[in-house]
């Protein structure tokens with residue numbers, strides 16, 4: 053079978069409601085997508101469209117606030133992945149290329165877990181800042197309850213996808229359950245403003261990067277200046293926007309777990325064409341699903357071929373994520389926290 057060079061659409065209702073054969077059929081399709089291109093679009097996910105709309109609306113209201121008010125909930129430190137990150141404060145491309153310093157042309161607001169596991173686990177030294185309290189803006193007042201509901205819905209959807217992943221990797225369907233039951237996922241809204249001035253040379257909405265965790269669930273909109281992924285031929289292809297679906301990609305931790313059987317694909321968000329005007333404003337709802345901070349990320353059973361050794365040293369979810377957060381921030385606090 054030739055390699056997929058475009059991102060496929062997969063209906064996961066057949067997994068959610070089907071019999072064992074249906075479930076295996078979905079898992080096979082997902083395995084092919086994760087092997088060939090690292091991205092898939094899912095339909096039949098069961099998330100309430102009203103919740104998505106409400107999440108979009110309260111977030112847009114937040115980004116429309118004056119800059120000074122948004123800065124009141126500024127990210128407190130580079131390893132504290134919470135709060136507001138301003139335009140050009142981050143260069144996600146630095147996660148792969150230390151010389152990439154152009155600031156990304158988006159601003160964002162981010163939260164972590166909304167449900168705390170027991171206090172001893174949440175505050176253990178190895179927990180680092182992964183259970184740091186969330187920083188909620190005062191306005192709009194509806195943001196907190198709506199985002200909390202959305203975060204929980206994404207946690208549930210990610211758990212289903214991890215079950216599909218387990219089956220796709222020839223593991224028991226519940227293999228990942230106890231590695232994600234205290235997940236340290238992040239919900240991040242990115243606002244990509246319309247571009248009144250030309251970007252600096254080489255500067256784009258989000259530089260080329262791969263995501264860091266287990267998987268990402270993206271809900272975006274069809275606007276000029278969108279998401280592209282680098283396929284197996286090294287070509288940048290647009291990810292189609294299919295109404296009612298989510299875009300899913302695997303992150304670096306899943307790539308490591310699978311010993312490179314699956315690919316954590318490079319992707320980027322390009323600029324709108326000059327003159328696109330206000331219509332180019334774009335908002336993405338991004339849920340980065342990350343395993344429990346103490347989940348050991350080591351080559352999974354079934355992921356080495358005859359005579360092949362594991363390609364990565366063992367790490368933990370918490371350690372890997374922290375190093376990525378610290379590497380990609382352009383703010384003044386970066387130097388302080390790294391020291």
Ligand SMILES: O=C(O)CCC(=O)C(=O)O
Pocket residue numbers: 242258263270272278279319320321336338
């Ligand atoms: O906005 C998008 O389409 C993608 C954003 C992204 O890649 C990220 O936040 O990691």
Ligand SMILES: [Fe+2]
Pocket residue numbers: 261262263319
């Ligand atoms: Fe990404």
